[in-house]
Amino acid sequence: MSEGSAFAVRSLVTRLDRDRTPLGAREEWPTRLAAAWDLVVSCPVPMALLCGPSFSLLYNDAFGELLGDRHPSAFGQPAADVAPEVWGDLLVGPEFEGVLRDGSSFRQDGAQLDLPWRSDEPGTGYFMRAGSPVHDEDGSVLAVLHVAIETTSAIGRARAVARLATSLAVAVTVDDVCKVVLRQSMAAFDALSATVCLPSPGPTGWRMARRHRIENLSPDEERLPLIWSEVGEDVLELVQRTAQEGGTYVSEQGEHVAITLPGGDIEAVLTLSRESSGVPQDVLAVVSPFRELVGEALRRAVVYDMERTTAELLQRTLLPPNLPQPDEVSIAARYEPVSEGTVAGGDFYDSFFLPDGRLALVIGDVAGRGVMAATVMGQVRAAIRGAALTDSRPAAVMQALDRVVTDLNALWPASLPLGSSGARPGLSFGGELFVTMLFGTIDPSSGDVVLASAGHPLPALLSGRLSRADGLPRARLLSMPVGPPLGIEGDRPVHRLRLDVGDILLGFTDGLIERRGEALDAGESRLLAVLGEVPPGSPRSVAQHVIDAMIETSGQEDDCAVLAVGRSPAGHRRASVVVPPLPESVRAARDWARDNLSSWGVSEGDQHTVVTGISELITNSVLHAGTESHLSMDMEPGLLTVTVADSGNRGEPLLTGGDPMAVRGRGLSLVRAISDAFGAHRTSAGTTVWFEVTVESASMPTTVRLA
Template identity: 30%
Template sequence: MARKVRSEGHPEQSQAEQLGVVGTSDEGQWSAQTLMLALQQATTGLGGLGALVHRCDSATGCLRLAAASGLLPETTEAWAVLRTVQDVAPTGAVRHGGYVWVSGDSLGIGAAGTAALPLPGADGPVGVLSVLTAGSAEPDDEQRSFLGAVAAWAAARLEDLPGTLPGLTSAAGSERTVRMGELTVALAEAVTTRDVVQAVADHVLPPFRADGLVVWLIEGGRLDVVGATGYPQEFLNLVDRLPVTETAPVTDVLGTGTPRFIGSLAEYGRRYPTMRHVAEASPRNAWAFLPMIASGRSVGSCVVSFTQERVFSDEERTLLTALSGLVGQALERARLYDVEHARAQELQRGLLPRELPCLPVACAAARYLPAGRGEEVGGDWYDLIPLSGDRVAMVIGDVMGHGITEAATMGRLRTAVRTLADLDLPPDELIGHLNDLVSDLGDDFYATCLYAVFDPTTRTCTFCLAGHPPPVIVHPDGTVLCPHLAADPPLGAAEPPFEIHEVHLPEQSLLVLCTDGLVESATRDVDKGLAQLRRTLAQAVPRIPHLWSGGQGDDVGRLEDLCDVVVSALLPAREQTDDDAALFIAHIRGTAADDVATCSLPDNPRAAGQARKYARRQLAIWGLDDLTITTELLVSELVSNVVRHARGPIRLRLLRSRSLICEVYDGSLSTPRIRHASYTDEGGRGLQLVAALSRRWGARYLHDGKCIWTEQSLPC
């Protein structure tokens, strides 16, 4: 039978609803905090599916449901009001005045039985605490004793009765009760293992006057320290990664499932002589070794320690025992989250560039900032892509939403961008193909994107905006500009053609790209965010020394510093946001005039000879004589192909960069293809020769023709 249990809380629910308190009594005001803690402790201690508290209605003789934990409201309706003559566990406990266990699935949630115990009052039971158990066997003596302690503690808190557990009416006992209630809330809200450890340190150590905490989790037969307070790192190194079988106190605790309370170093030495050296290395003199059990198995141990020797009272033992169950459940949940979180981060790292290339005309730094709440993975991405002719493409995008699905979509788009960029498509055509891809994913998929191409010889940046914030440009003199442009609709909602924008960039400019998560929030629209980004850059750039004059390796480090400044200024409270954000800052350089050589050639067979002569002369000027023969062959073949198969005008351009780039321009849109020439063919091997002699080669298309290019490695 399917279990009808309470689902995870939603943001619009109250905190009590999220924790499972589904009702309160109309007769008087029982403390919701006390009920919450009692239900959580009872469920954890008995490994149950859920728990309920009924209050005795003296006027009618009925039991009225006061609160329930772990159960859906519709499930508890059958027990909302119980008459004492009904044959169910809560009424049986009141009639008999003691513990009752009734086998069977009374509420249809898959329970094996129900354990119930009255809440004692001065004149008889004031209510009853019931736990729906999961195991096939009746709770054992230890579990029944624990349930009795919880019931007595809850009754004392609710009715302020005398003669209850020692210390419950003391100031320390009151503080502990309040702190334990706060702990229950904190553990329910804890997400990561670190959150759980911090909750225990904040809400348990102070009321018990404890000053040390170590939390171990079992991993591969060893004990991993996942959190600690009050211990030097040297001691934690001593007790980390110890085999479970060689850690006597913890082995006892995990083997029996019961706590161990040790009040002095001498007692520790008598019980565990082989571990005395560990106790002596510890700055503490009393310890509570607590097992952490979740889903019926031991997941680790929590050790609360004290500088002074002490005798643990019954109340302290009861509360610390309850604590171990609560922490165990919370840690198990947090560990699952940590595993999924690590996988999500690994996915994100795999989809985003591991490092951005440092190119002759551009180097860059970037930041991906996940949403402050939820999965730390999303659909924002960025990239820096080398193109032919020493040009460079820069892209930033944002798949709407965040999560694994959006990250996978982002990966598909990033791969598509790199593939299309390798074809040297202009920005509007590339964005058009991306729009088709997103549209094919379905009506619920949308993405924004900015794709820009920078040509270092003309220093022009050509880009398209698909629902994306415009770029911000920083000039070397400190001027910060943001073009006011109308963006096309987002990918998936747009209709081609896409508008192309073009800006001229001065030598040594910064191009800053970002997603809306950086500049937009619930309290700030995009325009205000971009204005703040401009102000931040105007203030920060002059303070970064040698930003414009350092080498490329130094530039990256300075750009990293600038990224940190921008993120700190625009996202000071990252945990309060619910959108992913990406920031990309590129340092752009133009190509020096003496590294570019261009000549026009006639549209006739004499062009090949002139091209060889021009290349030979220019390589001599650049001191690249070692490449002369190869370059002459390349330009001769490329120009000859134009004369035979295309049309003019013909132009040759040589670029000196990290490689030697040869480009031949013509007025035809025909596509050059390598032919598989047979042995008897007299031609058709020109492009085979080009491919063999160059490191890379290809073609890109212009509005009035095409360019065939090659790259050769420079001599060492």
């Protein structure tokens, strides 16, 4: 504290109204009270004297800052009048009264107090507080000497480290860990911005992701992968020097801090930009636990990412990357694992053209999870194609698969759960290999469907407007015979139906409806209730809505897959194009879309909405996927669906000279806002994002959609 500041506080004593305080004139104070005041006024930490039975408040400038706009009028006034909101707290008024009454002292660490008068940081604060008696020569208590040191920022940093530990416990990938580091380092180190840097094969040898204090990301944006770019020249030298020397680097003015985060096979560097005000010791104190927590999480995440890459590669080779889309029929599928990461599943789906022009429809489930279940699933799916292309009759296909499953049963270990890591070839399951499947065909021109079930859950039918006009309910489970699972010979009768325009046939695996501790009927009833509330839309939107709604209402205990098939109305139109991962592709995609929309007679207003959505999705794909994208548009009366599918990579630099201030996800939020339906999910090929818009077309009937 400067001499001038101390003099300013001393001058308040000389201006005290003697009639408004029991203290009297300064020269009349008891010697010990005067000595205590001299100590208070010269101390650099917040101190105060609470004098006499009324606890008249005398304090130094540092304490005055705690009082905010109540200083200087509070000087010499009873403490209960100065801060009535606080005085009644058990940690405040009663403590001072105890000191005055008994001559005892008190100390409080981390005391939580609400200071509503503070305009700079209103709300709860944390303090280290102490109170000691000032005795007169006769032993009576003249005043209470009070010290109050705010520890709010230090406690906030400790809590940030605690939140870091909690968040890292569920961060499984390197990308997830880095997101947690960026989010929590802002609070832990009072940073204006944080940049996490990882080794990269790129030109600079490093890639970076950055976050700024001013960013306020939505939950949807938080879930998206980070934006990675080549490390810029502004931080490259700092990153290289810190990585080489290790430990922590702090610039002279404290405006730059760099911390190495050792993660075993990968060593990250965290750089922080701060205000040029020096780095407090309590900030440096959290560096060590921060480094240890992040380093351990990085080591775990590196192993996880390596295993996940293998699992994703396996999954991508086992499920079809794309489904056929003839003009007369629309097909969509969703696969939702019970947990992301390294465990592949046994659920499968497929659709492909048969030699006579019909489409085969397949959805099934190999019991169990893990590499063994996924491998069996891949072999079964391949066998389905071979059998159906030879003889597409459901009975013939399933008879051929019975032999396949029986042979597979002899190749895998006995007395081991499917998916166990202890598998040894040469032993059998002992009859425990369990595969269910729904197989069918559809004639695109007529909508005629033939189905057969091998122990699989009954499919659902969502009736369109034409079917409901005949008295059919909005949603129902098909009443059809169910034969034994594959590998057990038996009769599997076929069921025939015709899909009208607007109808959607929905096949699914048991993970969608089965829950522990409840009857199967409960899951089926829950599914029918969800289907009854499904808004009109394409098979793609219906499939996503069903999975999202079922998981939201009852959770998820197993992998689940959904295959949705619908008839397209007359005049259905489709256009698709491959978009290279180049910045100029965004403009080219917009021009391509406008040309097609104009030829389809879509109004200018609807064109603007659709093209805006396409621009955002292609921009997102170019920036973050790093691979070519497949852009398609489907239009039927009243509805236009846009799909952008990529095979995006994760973790490598995706931008060269990109804007480090960019925030991924803002474009997706815009697409969600302007569209009537929106979805995004990972597929076996990469990431698929789609949206639907209600449109008017001069060249197509404008009747309401038949769904």
